[in-house]
Amino acid sequence: MDLLRLIHGYQFNSALALLFPTPYALATLVLFLWSLGPALRGEVRPGFLLWLRLTWVLTLLPVVTGVVLAVGGARVPSATDVGGGVTKYGLPVDPSRNWEHWMYAGFALLSLYVTEVLLQGRLVHPRRGLRVLPVVTLFLYGCAYMVGRVAVFPGSTPGT
Numbered sequence: 001m002d003l004l005r006l007i008h009g010y011q012f013n014s015a016l017a018l019l020f021p022t023p024y025a026l027a028t029l030v031l032f033l034w035s036l037g038p039a040l041r042g043e044v045r046p047g048f049l050l051w052l053r054l055t056w057v058l059t060l061l062p063v064v065t066g067v068v069l070a071v072g073g074a075r076v077p078s079a080t081d082v083g084g085g086v087t088k089y090g091l092p093v094d095p096s097r098n099w100e101h102w103m104y105a106g107f108a109l110l111s112l113y114v115t116e117v118l119l120q121g122r123l124v125h126p127r128r129g130l131r132v133l134p135v136v137t138l139f140l141y142g143c144a145y146m147v148g149r150v151a152v153f154p155g156s157t158p159g160t
Contacts, residue, residue, distance in 0.1 A: 001069070001072060001074075004065045004068055004069055005069065005074070007061065007062070007065050008062050008065040008066050008069060009077070009151070010022065010023065011148060011152075012026075020145070021145065021148035021149065021152075022062075022144070022147075022148045023058060024055075024058045024059060024062060024144050024147070024148075025141065025144040025145050025147075025148055027051075027054060027055045027058045027144075028055060028108075028137070028140045028141040028143075028144040028145075029141050029144075030051065031051055031052060031055050031137050031140065031141070032134065032137040032138050032140070032141045034047075034048055034051055035048070035133045035134045035136075035137040036134055038130050038133055039130050039131055039132075039133050039134050042127050042130055043130075044119055044130070049119075052112075052115065052116075052119075055112065056112060059108060059109065059112060059144075062105075062147075063105060063109065066105070075095075075098045076097055076098050076101045076150065076151040077089060077151055077152060078091065078093070078094055078097040078098075078150060078151055078152055078153060078154055079093065079094060079095045079096070079097045079098040079101075080093070081093045087152075087154075089152055089153075091152075091153060091154050092154045093154070094154035094155050096155060097150045097151070097153075097154065097155055100146075100150045100155070101147060101150050101151055104143045104144075104146045104147045104150065105143075105147055107139075107143045108140055108143040108144055108147060111136055111137075111139050111140040111143060112140060114136050115133065115136050115137060115140070117129075118130070118132065118133055118136065119133075
């Protein structure tokens with residue numbers, strides 16, 4: 001279980017963690033920046049598709065380990081009381097953050113799926129889909145960022 005916690009909860013410990021707290025958030029930020037090219041050019045190159053597949057891997061790895069940890073009874077650190085009403089980070093416990101963590105993870109998976117649909121051109125014409133690709137990948141980055149944030153910091157109603 002410690003290996004699963006290490007894989008699932010890996011975070012960067014630097015000032016850049018304010019921009020991308022986890023490798024997953026970094027991958028989605030790069031995907032967003034890279035999506036501007038296909039939106040402007042109107043074509044997708046193989047490098048973008050390769051990075052999208054890497055982002056899928058970096059999404060599914062924490063998802064699978066998180067599900068295994070949740071089945072074992074684990075919750076996000078911001079929702080876990082280590083004694084005295086505080087988390088392992090010394091912040092107030094907020095049990096509602098556990099559900100928010102799942103919600104953002106679900107939105108991230110959904111936006112990755114929408115990205116795939118846009119690239120395949122099944123829902124809309126591929127050129128039109130590529131125009132909204134940066135919006136979808138920006139939303140994905142926001143979800144990936146919030147997945148890491150809600151795992152550490154309490155919300156506006158700690159203790160509820």
